[in-house]
Amino acid sequence: MSQTPSSSDRLDCDLLLEGGVVITLDGKRRVLDGGAVAVADGRIAAVGDSGELRELRKTAGKVIDCRGKVVLPGMTDGHTHLFQSLGRGLGDGMTLVPWLQRFMLPYSKAITREMSVAAVRLGALQAALSGTTLVVDNHYAPTDTETILAVADAVEEVGIRGAIARGIFGEMNPGGELMGVDPDLFALTNQDELDITAECMAERPRGGLVEVWPCPENIVYVWPELIEAAAEMAEAAGVRWHMHCSEVQDEISFFTEVHGTRPVAWLAERGLLSRHTTLAHAVWLDPDEVAAMGAANATAVHNPISNQYLASGVLHLDPLLSAGATVALGSDGVAVAGQDIFEAMKAGMLMHRVASLDSTATTVEQFLELGTLGGAAMTGLDAGSLEPGRAADLVVVDVSGVRHTPWSRPVASVVHSGSAADVEMVIVAGEVIVEDGRSTRVDEDEVRAVAAEAAAQLFGRARLSDLARDWQ
Template sequence: MAQAAECDVVIRAGWLVPADEDRTTITDAAIAVTGDRIVAVGTRKELAHWQAGRVIDLPGAALMPGFVDGHNHLFQALAKGLGEGQSIWPWLCNFMWPYAMEMSPSDARAAARLGAVEAARSGITTIVDNHYAPTDLDTTLAVADAIEDAGLRGAVARGILGRRSEVGVKRGQPEPLYRYDSSDELAITREAIAARPPGSRVEVWPGPVNLSYLDQDLMAASIDLARELGTKWHTHCSEGSKDPDTYLEFYGVRPVEWLAREGLLDARATLAHAIWLDDAELDAIAAAGAAVAHNPTSNAYLASGSMRLGDMLSRGITVALGTDGPSCGHRQDPFECMKQAISIQRLATLDPTALRASEALRLGTAHGGDYTGFDVGRLRVGALADIVAVDLSAAHTQPVHDPHSTLVNSAVASDVVLTMVAGSIVFADGQMQTLDEADVIAEANEAAHHLISRNPALAGVS
């Protein structure tokens, strides 16, 4: 018999899915946590010698790593339910950019708080938030605070736009969207990173908004800033079907090809969407060790396209899942994203093995951890204790033959019963443990109401 060992918390559950390479399932499982780290994982019997300050018993639940939302825009949470029935570019021009221009700092903060609560309740422990409205220093840091105050971790990729490029003019982007010149963008981002440097619970990264229309010099300078300060960087990459063609027309090169040619594509890159890529671009991403965020629900909702997921995974590319914010899917639901990713791949390839449930679960967790650089996304000894418990005892999740399949194909976000981040319980017993949820919802509703009364056309676009 093993010698007694002490820890802070032991959680026991019916199943544990560590999201490892072998797609292991442990039944009658337990996990031990001390401080912010996992100290033991195994069967309940194997962990019997652990003496815990607190024991949580969830026999009807499965434990899994916290989800990583690899691409979000929390500021969009006040526009849930609006902007229906448009493809990506008209949606941006007619709806999202006018909404973004209407946002006040307090609106952005209220939206981020609401979105962070939804994320925590859905089992998301890490958010990469591409924040682009408004992007003054205080608001950028307030969004980071909102994520941290909810108890979550992540990164705010501060949206960098600079001055409107020729591509932006041609594609009809509104001039008022562009508030800062390049040097101001870089200076504010530098200051925000200084306030939340690498290693912070919520970091700040440069987020040059979109590779397909951003000024090339500013794109390069944003990446240089990430290299200088040791952060990752984040951008939208060939989300719209016309993005590569427009880029080719202006610059004579495809967007990712340009990044690679200039030596800008690197392992710090987190590329959102990455739908319309050719083989050479996929090879370049793989060679650089760059990572991608796949946003299946948004890609379907905005009719953007189906990503070449199989071609990425076979090249060894890290592919996180993202919700793309509350306006592009109207729910920050990682379960929906996993299932949508499967459906889209199977429909696009007519291959029922295109993405298996266990692989989809690894995209939402282990790949997400690699994508962000945080030691999360796998339940293993030494990793950060970002742990989620999903109740599988309801009619829609019974019987459980294979927990991977049940979690991906049957469970929904509201089945999450416990969310732990770095060893602290953020959501349990049906309520947030970190803040007053009713207050957050009331504040967001009031902000949303005022915002729409300032620009009623936003509610009319549907």
């Protein structure tokens, strides 16, 4: 398909963004100064120089002046927990197991459907305002059908795309006991978990703005048959499946004690690695596991802020990419200080440099690719770059301020100096969902007020108030 319409084509467009620096992420990685993007019927219709696309002004429903701005593909948050948004700032200075036991598991037990939806609306709004156009939201409290569908509705209300990865615990099992997971979380039978997941997936199938995916919570503490069933359900429905895997070193020992082999090696042996497999973290892999991830084109979601916050470890980034695995970026949610993909790009780029004591270990271009193309590859969405025919998921970033002056390298400026605060416009499936840095879909003050009220109730119910103090 040509990049621009020929003069004989007559192309109507809904939106024409012109005059900006367009970072296309296309096959040639073109960066167009004074570029333009035309959007029609929810897809990108043309990309080129503003002069070349000037004709489209006549038919454009709306012309957006992008001078002083950068136009980027929308970013994917490949792993987050929007329901944890009420826990912002709590649970600091712990490693994963105490973080779960003292903070997140009591939080998850106490949260009600109403509180959870309030948190998801807040988190989805923050994602949208940060230029994230697709979230993979691992939702694990509560997980009844009505709540999962309400979560999907809340994400759709904000206007971003979503994959609600429904958390599956199932019945208590040896890995859960070894890891000291609260037995109360294993509240449903294995069959109930599968039935509820199937029901939610049928309501929110592949192809809508928001899908539901199966998500065994963690490879250590979910029964193997549930993991196998989740993978089968996902393949049959044409969606991905998601799971926490090999995040911290202790999990490898717990898993090996129960199963006699390492987690990803076990997935490979059972034929559970494929392009449908999306593993959150996948930090502690041995070389054979890296090779297996690559051979299957499975996804590792890299959560650099979370991995540093909890001191979990450093993903084998280059080996995974070289082996052929997909790598996407995730925030892992605000309860581990993961705010958005701007922060994830910068933090990720830097952590590998210091971990390897090699400042050439990563590049800004590579991390922009992980945040855009990586997320699209992970989810199977035809997006992640600005090319005709792709989904019209775009972000317009204001680079006219002090932080981006002087203006020299567009990608370096976005990754080194960019921030969610620069996001001026967000377009999802051709619809402007953020304009002038404000949501066009929801009343931000109302979303914040409802979330603050829910947080106050939750802190009481879960006895989290002790965590809400500085200088503890």
